[in-house]
Amino acid sequence: MLEGLYLGSNNLTGATPNEIGNLTMLTILDFAVNKLSGAIPMEIGNLALLTSLYFQSNKLTGGIPEKIGNLHRLETLVLGDNTLSGSIPTEISNISSLQVIELYQNNFSGTIPLTMNHKLNNLETLSLYQNYLTGVIPNSISNASNLVDLMLDDNELIGSIPNSLGSLRNLQLINLAFNRLSSESSSPELSFFTSLTTCRSLRYLEVHQNPLNGFLPASFSNYSSSLEDFGAFNCKIKGSIPLGISNLSSLLYLDFSNNELIGSIPRTINRLMNLQEFYLESNQIRDVLESFCGFQSLGYLALGQNQFFGSIPECFRNMTSLRQIFLDSNMLASTIPATLLSMKDLQVLNLSSNFFSGSLPREIGNLKAIYSLDLSINKLSDVIPTTIGELQALQTLSLAKNNLQGSIPKSISNMLNLEFLDISHNNLSGTIPKSLEALKHLKEFNVSFNRLSGEIPRGGPFRSFTGQLFMNNEALCGDPRLSVPPCQSNSITKSNKRKKLLLVMLLSGIAAILMVVTITIWILRWLKKPNISSGTELMSVAKYGRFSYYELLHSTNNYSESNLIGKGSIGSVYKGILSDGIAVAIKVFNLQVEGALKSFDRECEVLKSLRHRNLTKVLGSCSNPEFKALVLKYMPNGSLETWLYSHNYLLDLIQRVNIMIDVACALEYLHYGYNIPVVHCDLKPSNILLDEDMVAHVSDFGITKMFGEGESILHTETLATLGYIAPEYGLEGIVSTRIDVYSFGIVLMETFTRVKPTDEMFSRDLILKSWVEDSLPDAFQVIDANLIRQEDEHFTDKMKCVIFIMKLALNCCRESPGERMNMKDVLVELKKIKHQLLIIPTVKP
Missing domain, CATH: 3.30.200.20 (Phosphorylase Kinase; domain 1)
Structure with a gap:
């Protein structure tokens, strides 16, 4: 008799036959990684001897048959990565033999079955991540006393994280990230952290993006030395970093970013000798950087947007594992140490928005591996060293808003991978080297607000640059489309003093005549003007030209x-x-x-x-x-709407991501980059225009709202476009930056599905948002058919990125404005997704 049926990874299609229930002697049934569709047949419940059931990575729909509760010998149940829906049947919790339950990446809704009790005391793995589960984490889950891995992340769970999790002494992995969980309200301390210190085998603990809203207890430092990964990004954690954190000697990854931490860094933190990544940006930490001296394994250090002060210590040169350093938006001063710029393996260095002064060391040429360097908004002076041209891997360079002098080094033309160069708002003089025409990857070259003169190069990337990038210089000339005067073909010889004197006298003599003639011509032209131009007021906008x-x-x-x-x-x-x-x-x-x-x-x-x-x-x-x-x-490539819905246009995956990153950058600027919040109010694909390089520009500000000082919410008449309007704006006329976030989410869905929110397929009961939501976690059936095909190489990796995009869009479109993401976080997530796409070999920028 057949006891094991192994049909995994065979490209099987169609439905699972009901006759499978006739194989009553089966102990193992493996249909994993195929293309099976339809429901799981209820006849599965007839396989009373079954110990292992694998259906993961198919296209199954429907719910889990209740008769699965008849499989009293079942040890392994793996149904992840399908499109299963409905609630998780309580009958599963009656199978006392179960050791593994993996239902991840489906559309399950409802609560985690509350009947979990001592019957699941053999359970070792419970994986329910990336579903739509609601309600609380049941206290009774702690009765699964042998549980090792608990993965409930990316659901819609609410309530407090139960302290009873601490009784699961065998836990090695807990992931509760991306829910709406909080801590016990009775205490300002996050007590569940204390309860988990009894889990002495715990290696992985992540609670990202939950509104925990409390203080880290001192007991945080009592975790087992086995803890390797702790992540609490954007959790509203308050207070200071516990002094004993250095006891967690096995930590590899530590993320406290985007919280409300204050105080200083524990002086013993550098005892975390194995730490490889440390994220602390966007807090209110006030300290010097010496505490970080001694990290031997640290590769990623993110301390931006805090209140660090003083100088960069010399000891950083000894941290030879460092690859990316973010110290932006702090209060650091003094000079940039030459030793920091001698770290030959450094890939990213961001020191922007500080108070660094002095000259840029020649040792900058030693950063052979660096691909992103941002030293903008400091007080750097003197010349740009010619050794900067030795940075062959550099893609992004910003030295903007300093006091740099001298000329633009010709050696920059050796940086053949350079894509973005911003040296605006300095005191640079001389000419723009013609050799920069060789930088074929250069997409932006901003030299505005300097003292440059001479001809602007015309070849290579300069063909596509705009006049805004060259404005407010001393004497630049060149192509009139750049809003500069044409260059003179012959140089003017110097006049002697006598000729100059005669010229002055001559000019003085004719000045009066010219004035009279000019006034006469003006009067005559005014009298001849037809009615349409009488009283014409020529408005100069933002220092640009006038038009009649x-x-x-x-x-x-x-x-x-x-x-x-x-x-x-x-x-x-x-x-x-x-x-x-x-x-x-x-x-x-x-x-x-x-x-x-x-x-x-x-x-x-x-x-x-x-x-x-x-x-x-x-x-x-x-x-x-x-x-x-x-x-x-003029935008020669038209609108995003044109590219989405015209048959002779096609946007690939990375182009669509780039366009939405551009739009997110624009909205982030409107919401946070100006001195008052600005709300666009009418974002849609027809208002997103594409220039010659397919860079997106948000347009049409006819109903835009600019807030007054201290305002964050306005009430107004609703004039925006149906389908893209946030509920509170459409129903009550309430305007806040979150209505743009909602519209952005709708546009994000539309861009990757190529379906308008006003499509005739939608009705009161079905809208674009719910259509996309119902498709998850698979989403393949709603994605634009031109975008990804199942036969594509790396199909799974690409689909994962698109699914992340769809989930990001849904987080932008939550009904309650307070639950929507803000554009800063949206932009961060989109850039992470782009990074994941670019490491797929077949995806090119």
Whole structure:
């Protein structure tokens, strides 16, 4: 008789036959890693001798048959990575022989069965992560006395983390991250941490992104020396780091980032000799850096956005395992030590937004492995050393907002992998080296607000740069599209003093004549103007050019249909070619439409105040009582909507991620980067424009809200687009930054499903959000068919990234504004997903 059926990894398709229940002598049934669909047949319950059941990584739907409770000898139940739904049947908890329950990455809902009791005292693994489980963690789970691995992360669990978990003495792994769990409310201390100190074999403990809202107890340092991984990112943890944390001698990974920790670093923390990654950014720690001296294994040190002060100690040069250092947004001062810049294996160094002064050491050329270097917003002076050109691996370099002088080193042209270079807001002089045209990967080159002169290079990457990157310099010249004067073809010889004197006299003599002629011409032209331009007020927006009615009329061929590139509710957008050959987009407002004038005024107000690479660049405006228009940078690749829904356009996976990162950057700037919060209020694919490099720019600020000092919530009339509106905005007119987060989540789903939220398939009972939510954890059936195919190489890795994107989108679209993520965290998560994509061999940037 057949006792074992092993059919795993065979590309099997179709439904599991009901006749499987006839194989009553089976002890092992393995259908793992196939493409089986349909439900698990209830006849499985007839296999009374079964000890192991493997159905993971298929496409199964429906629920778990209640008859599975008849399998009284079952030891291993693995149904993870399917699309199973419904509640977890309580009958499972009656199978006392069970040692492994793995139901991860499904669509299970409801509560964790509350009947778990002494009948599960053989259970060693309970893996329910990435489902939609609600309710609390039942205290009775602690009766599974042999439990080793407990994985409940990425669900919707609430309530407190039970102290009774401490009775599970064999626990080695606990992951409760990404839920809504808290601590016992009776004490400000996070008491469950104390209870877990009795788990002497505990190696892995993660509670990321739960609103714990309490203090770390002193007993935290009493954990077993076996603890290797502790993660508590964004948990509202208060107080200071426990002094005895150095007792956790086996720690490899420690994450306290994005909390409310204060005080100083325990002086003995460097006894954590095995620590490899330490995340402490976005707290309120105030201390010097000497406490970190002595770490021998540390590879990743993130201390940004705290209050560290003093200098960088020389001892950092001895921490030879360091690969990434983030010390940005602190109060560090003194000079940048040459020894720090001699760490040949360092890959990332971020010292931005501090008070470093002095010159940049020549030893910077020793950073042979570095690919990201940010020294912006400091007080560095003197010249940029030529040795910087030796950084062959560098991709991103920012020296902006310092006091650097001298010329741009020609050696920068040797940095062939460079993608982003920002040396704006310094005192650099001389010319831009023509040799920089060789940097074929360069996407942005910002030298604005310096004292540069001479011709701007025209070849290589400079063909696609905009005038904003060169503005406010001394005497740059070149292509008129960069808003600089053309260069003179012949040099002007020096005049002797006598010629200069004659020239001054001549100019003085004709100055009066010119003034009279100019005034006369102006009066005559004014008298001849038709009514449409009488009283024209030329508005200069954000220091850009002025435009007359006739200039715009001529540039659009009298606003011909062939120049029309878009039409909206309050006006039309035309492509125009100015007299200097520059292509622009001209947004003409239909003043017959109610609200159009207000929309024009609002866009002028917003766009002249804001400046970001991912916002629409305004070049000027034209305004008179009968005509209102904005002149914007022309986006040759149209809108995201065009790329999603036109058959002759196709965006690949990494392009879509890059576009949404650009949009997230724009929203983060609007919400946090300006001196008051700004809410866009109408984010949708048609308002996301793509330039020649497929960089996204958020546009259309006609209903944008700018908060007053101290305001965080406004009430207003709802004018946004249906399908993208947050519930509180649509129903009550409540405006906060979280309504943009909601719209971003909808756009994120639409970008990867290629289905509009207003699609006819949706109704009152089914909307885009619920459609996507119901598809998880598989999600393959809702993803744009052009994006990923099952036969693709690395299909599973790509799908994992897309599933993370869908879950991120759903976290942006929670009904309650307070439960939605903020754009800072959204941007961080998207960048992590992009990083995961880029390490897949077949995915190229």
